[in-house]
Structure formats: structure tokens, C-alpha cells
Amino acid sequence: MHRQVLTLTLDGITAGDYLAWVRDPEPPALGLGLHRVDVQADPLGDTVEVVLWWNVPAPAPIEATRAAGLPMTADMVAVRESRELAFAA
Numbered sequence: 001m002h003r004q005v006l007t008l009t010l011d012g013i014t015a016g017d018y019l020a021w022v023r024d025p026e027p028p029a030l031g032l033g034l035h036r037v038d039v040q041a042d043p044l045g046d047t048v049e050v051v052l053w054w055n056v057p058a059p060a061p062i063e064a065t066r067a068a069g070l071p072m073t074a075d076m077v078a079v080r081e082s083r084e085l086a087f088a089a
Helices: 015-021 061-067
Strands: 002-010 034-041 047-054 076-085
Touching: 002 015, 002 061, 015 034, 015 047, 061 076
Parallel strands: none
Antiparallel strands: 002 047, 002 076, 034 047
């Protein structure tokens, strides 16, 4: 299992608005390589942390955000990534 952590930085929209209005609640890759999506954000903040659990090697950050139902918008100014191989317990 591959664990990919993405930190999305927003400008011009709050994290709560981005998640309510932009996020696809049924990501296209869920069940097709993407095992799980965990999202954390302060609703009034400007960052969203997304933890993606992949059954396959994680794609590049921009493709991963789209696959997880978090598309790039003009309000998303940065995507930082960290990856690690995780073992299911």
C-alpha cells in the first residue's frame, strides 16, 4: 500500500468552500487503484491536507488530486507532496 500526503494551498477561497463546492464526493479513481481518501482542513483556513492510500504506485501530485476528486482550480496556488510505502496492519 502506498501512502501519499498532499497539502493543497488555496488563495481566494476557504478550505471549507473548496471542499463544499469543488470536491467530488465520489472520486473517479476510488476502487481503481485508489483505496482510501482522508481529508483534513480548518474550514476557514487556506490549506487542505489530503492523505491518499493507493494499491498501486501513487501518481504525480496534480494527477493524484484529480483522481481523488480534488481538481485544480485558479484558487489552488500550490500542491506539496510526501510519499511513503505503508504496510496494512
